[in-house]
Amino acid sequence: MSLALQQAWRTLRHSPLAFVLTVVLLAAAAFVPWFARGGFGNQQEAAPEIPFEFELASGHVTARDSIVNALRKLNKIQDLVTLSPGDVRREVLAELGDSLADILSERDFPAIVRFKLAARNVAELQTFAAKWSRAPGVVRVVYPEEIALNRLPEAGASPAMDRTKLWVIAGTSWVLAGLCLRAVFLRRRATWRLFIWLGCSPAMMFFVRLWLGLFVSVCAAVVWCLASFAARSPMAIEYMELGTGLLWAVLLGLTASLWLVGTGRLEAEG
Amino acid sequence: MPPFLFTLAPERKPVILLEDCVVVRGHKEVLKSVSWQVGAGDLVVINGAAGSGKSTLIKLLAGIVSANSGRVEVLGKVPGATSDTERTKFRRELGLLLPELDLMDDANCLENAVLPLRIAGASSADWHARGMKTLLDFELGHLALQRPEALSPGEQARLRLARALIHRPALVLADEPFAQTDAGSLQVMKARLALAAAEGTTVVLAGAELRDEIAGARHFRLSEGRLL
Numbered sequence: 001m002s003l004a005l006q007q008a009w010r011t012l013r014h015s016p017l018a019f020v021l022t023v024v025l026l027a028a029a030a031f032v033p034w035f036a037r038g039g040f041g042n043q044q045e046a047a048p049e050i051p052f053e054f055e056l057a058s059g060h061v062t063a064r065d066s067i068v069n070a071l072r073k074l075n076k077i078q079d080l081v082t083l084s085p086g087d088v089r090r091e092v093l094a095e096l097g098d099s100l101a102d103i104l105s106e107r108d109f110p111a112i113v114r115f116k117l118a119a120r121n122v123a124e125l126q127t128f129a130a131k132w133s134r135a136p137g138v139v140r141v142v143y144p145e146e147i148a149l150n151r152l153p154e155a156g157a158s159p160a161m162d163r164t165k166l167w168v169i170a171g172t173s174w175v176l177a178g179l180c181l182r183a184v185f186l187r188r189r190a191t192w193r194l195f196i197w198l199g200c201s202p203a204m205m206f207f208v209r210l211w212l213g214l215f216v217s218v219c220a221a222v223v224w225c226l227a228s229f230a231a232r233s234p235m236a237i238e239y240m241e242l243g244t245g246l247l248w249a250v251l252l253g254l255t256a257s258l259w260l261v262g263t264g265r266l267e268a269e270g
Numbered sequence: 271m272p273p274f275l276f277t278l279a280p281e282r283k284p285v286i287l288l289e290d291c292v293v294v295r296g297h298k299e300v301l302k303s304v305s306w307q308v309g310a311g312d313l314v315v316i317n318g319a320a321g322s323g324k325s326t327l328i329k330l331l332a333g334i335v336s337a338n339s340g341r342v343e344v345l346g347k348v349p350g351a352t353s354d355t356e357r358t359k360f361r362r363e364l365g366l367l368l369p370e371l372d373l374m375d376d377a378n379c380l381e382n383a384v385l386p387l388r389i390a391g392a393s394s395a396d397w398h399a400r401g402m403k404t405l406l407d408f409e410l411g412h413l414a415l416q417r418p419e420a421l422s423p424g425e426q427a428r429l430r431l432a433r434a435l436i437h438r439p440a441l442v443l444a445d446e447p448f449a450q451t452d453a454g455s456l457q458v459m460k461a462r463l464a465l466a467a468a469e470g471t472t473v474v475l476a477g478a479e480l481r482d483e484i485a486g487a488r489h490f491r492l493s494e495g496r497l498l
Contacts, residue, residue, distance in 0.1 A: 003389070013376075194371050194372070194374070197361060198371075198385060199362035202354050
């Protein structure tokens, strides 16, 4: 096992440029699911902040607190504030004039939870609104529906690029990464022939290929992380938490190693 | 039954047994009806001009090329017709010294010499100890941590032979083992080969001009695919 590990590492060191290219291509392929969700370089358009207000039933202090706590746990919520009926009345009077002060009392106004929602698409927005309108203590959910519908894409649609194109790019990157890795492997064909003729088992050659795949996978995952941090978007952080991108990079790297030449082919070349 | 060029005594089991072997490459018969027996501990030298079929014969014995017709048995096995596991096991019983099997330029001399041991799964302590002992035997101990590129052609040839012998193979197959070798290296290599044969290893050497005396060696000549 240590010999396989050592040889995998030496193989990558033997062709540093092709190694770097493989890693970059794998990282690029691993970014595609993120692109497809409307990320990277298109954050503002993909996740506009929609102002929301929940009008609360009077006297539901406990419900208000639980709603606020639940909303705070969602990372797509920003600028969360709670307004008492008095605060709402003051806001209204500030806008319409104090002449109405005698007419409007605090009882005419509900308590409000106000925040901005970073929604990625219409379906997400509508699901969110529908879910919270049924929540205990919430009388009404208010948001600029028409404006939001104009600004947000349909569910599943990528605002940045056509999804099919993205997957074609991902597939191409993966294939090119596989071919690069194959080139890296074949640059040491004399060594592999030596190994095979000295009695290296197919299992050991399999481990060499596995280690190669793992090395480039881990490197691609690191590049993926660095690029995500560089983008500094909430979506990137969410992805980091889920580890989806990392797993994706590792999966792509391991499957890219399937492009490597097998023992039989190397023997036949001899 | 074709006539054997050399027949072993009945009590000796052949390590190499060729019966009427023909190898065709392209349209040319490289080996023509070769019948041959070599026993355990024999040291045989095959001389022949370039293109006479020496390398093909060595590769036939190593299982790297297959015979088009005839019977081939090496170490009791048919080299080219075994399963992956048997082929791996068979190769680990060989000590190969072929021009195609160069030294690894990104490994030091010790790592190069011990490669067959590591491939066979020897422990680190074992291959370190046996590797250093072997390098000392071949007067390469002081170069253990050097890369092959720092060695002279003679030292590189000694290192290749050290790699071929380190795991005490049952059969050593060497094609042009003394090419570009200085007199000092030649003496060391001949002595180690003779010692290996004395310890029971069968040694087959092939080369263009291997006329120098090696203790206990039997000489054959390969001419236009025929072993004489």
